[in-house]
Amino acid sequence: TQSTELAKAHYTSRYACLRPCPMECPNQQLVQQLGIIRCSRELEGKDTSALSYERAISVLKSYPYPLTPSKLTEVSKLPGIGEKILSKITEYINEGNIKESQAIAGSSRYQSLCAFTTVYGIGASSARKLYDSFGLRTIGDLTEHYNSLPPPASRHDGNGRILTPAPTLSIKDALALRADLNETIPRTEVDMMHSVVVAELEKIRPGCLNTIVGGYRRGKVESNDVDIVITHPALSSGSNQVMGLCETLVNRLYKRGLVTHVMHLSGFHPPDALRTSNWDTLEKALTVFILPPVSGSRRIHRRLDLIFAAPETYWTAVTGWTGSKMFERDLRLWAKERGMKFDSSGITRRRDSKQYFPHSEEDVFAILGLECIAPTLRNA
Ligand code: DCP
Ligand code: MG
Numbered sequence: 001t002q003s004t005e006l007a008k009a010h011y012t013s014r015y016a017c018l019r020p021c022p023m024e025c026p027n028q029q030l031v032q033q034l035g036i037i038r039c040s041r042e043l044e045g046k047d048t049s050a051l052s053y054e055r056a057i058s059v060l061k062s063y064p065y066p067l068t069p070s071k072l073t074e075v076s077k078l079p080g081i082g083e084k085i086l087s088k089i090t091e092y093i094n095e096g097n098i099k100e101s102q103a104i105a106g107s108s109r110y111q112s113l114c115a116f117t118t119v120y121g122i123g124a125s126s127a128r129k130l131y132d133s134f135g136l137r138t139i140g141d142l143t144e145h146y147n148s149l150p151p152p153a154s155r156h157d158g159n160g161r162i163l164t165p166a167p168t169l170s171i172k173d174a175l176a177l178r179a180d181l182n183e184t185i186p187r188t189e190v191d192m193m194h195s196v197v198v199a200e201l202e203k204i205r206p207g208c209l210n211t212i213v214g215g216y217r218r219g220k221v222e223s224n225d226v227d228i229v230i231t232h233p234a235l236s237s238g239s240n241q242v243m244g245l246c247e248t249l250v251n252r253l254y255k256r257g258l259v260t261h262v263m264h265l266s267g268f269h270p271p272d273a274l275r276t277s278n279w280d281t282l283e284k285a286l287t288v289f290i291l292p293p294v295s296g297s298r299r300i301h302r303r304l305d306l307i308f309a310a311p312e313t314y315w316t317a318v319t320g321w322t323g324s325k326m327f328e329r330d331l332r333l334w335a336k337e338r339g340m341k342f343d344s345s346g347i348t349r350r351r352d353s354k355q356y357f358p359h360s361e362e363d364v365f366a367i368l369g370l371e372c373i374a375p376t377l378r379n380a
Contacts, residue, residue, distance in 0.1 A: 006371045011062040014079040016330035016380035017370060019062035023219050023379050026066040030092050031057055033101040037088070040104045043113040043124045055080035058326045058380045060089075069093055112137050118182050120174040120263075120303070139178070146172045164247070166254040166262040169288060173261060177288065180301040184222035192291060193226050193302065196258060197249075201230065204248050208232045209314065213321040214305075219376040225303030226289070229317045237310030246283040246308040253289070260301060261288040280344035282317055283308040312357040313346050319364045320344025327378045335368055342368060 009018045025031060038053035059080045065071060072093065076086050088098050104110050109131065116127035119142065130136045136145055151170065167173070174181070185193075194212050201208050211217070214227035230249075235241045243266050253259035264286040289304035309317035320328060321344055335342035339350050347356040347367055358364045365372035 009371045009373055015334050016058050016326040017334055019380050020373050020377040021062040021380040025061045031061055033098045036101040036105050040110055056085040115139055121171050143175050164262045164265050169261040169263045177301045190216050190226050200252055205232055211318050217322045217375045218379050227305045227321055229307045229321055231309045231311050231314040233311050235310050242308045242310055243283050250285045259287045259289055282345050315358040315361050315364050316346050317344045319361055322375050324379055326380045
């Protein structure tokens, strides 16, 4: 832990990791309309433009006052608010909506690409290819297309070893489970899923520490998936013990019928995986989970991510997986600009490769020279 003074959090900061940001902001409508433009840029592969919108939206989400014409001067000086985006904001303030957002939302191309990317495993570039090269337009078209393809090869690590008996989630499977996987998960169900997982974990390795991270930890009322970071005080980092725990738990959940699919396990990277960049080196299992049957109630397939860390990297894992994505991106950037490297798997000082082992989340922020922002204010 460093003794230097910590950088103060404020809504005008250039870094998302220094901007307290609630789940719902006073300008939610504007944020939603700009979000349509951002999403369309991303779907069209215009990543630089998408990122500028994402940055501007993030800054606006932290702005604590409802926007009125008299606030425009201040807003124009906020970091990440360029001329183009300022003109959209002005338009919104004067007209109550943004023409471009409405045009995009009404376009059939945007609607198709959006629908395609609701299928797990289909990213923006695949969606464009399906639309442009194969002429597909609807989920029905997609289903027909994938039903006509041969099933994917089974999954091995580099040495031909099958990593888990659980099937991976092919696009065909993802299409069949689309309704389930697109249904959001209420907090009570996140808690139930967590209890079931922890009960199984306790049977194979008593005394584990764990935290539900992701949107749930930031206060999201409805999550798209459940993310849990796990460690055990006696795990040693240099060995295969962390990987062993990950595999043992996943295989146990699979045998009990609680995990139905495993999309990624440890070092295994499927060729068309989502979010392939920016991965840390932690052991993780990206799975489809289903709660045990309860008479009379429908069982819904849910996305469950289990992340395993050695005790030394537990708190960086918790911080790195709490999000939001923009918050995490700027934590890395902030660290980098100060000669440090931060990711979920640890903190390192670049000049001498000194590693830090934080003992709490506050410690993670303190090592990086940052005031600690509560998880519920990390929605930048
Ligand atoms: N994360 C990250 N970089 C990645 C993957 C994850 O920084 N490549 C972090 C930021 C995310 C958190 O992990 O907030 C969990 O990722 P999710 O995709 O599960 O996103 P959320 O939990 O924030 O929202 P939800 O699951 O409701 O969509
Ligand atoms: Mg999540």
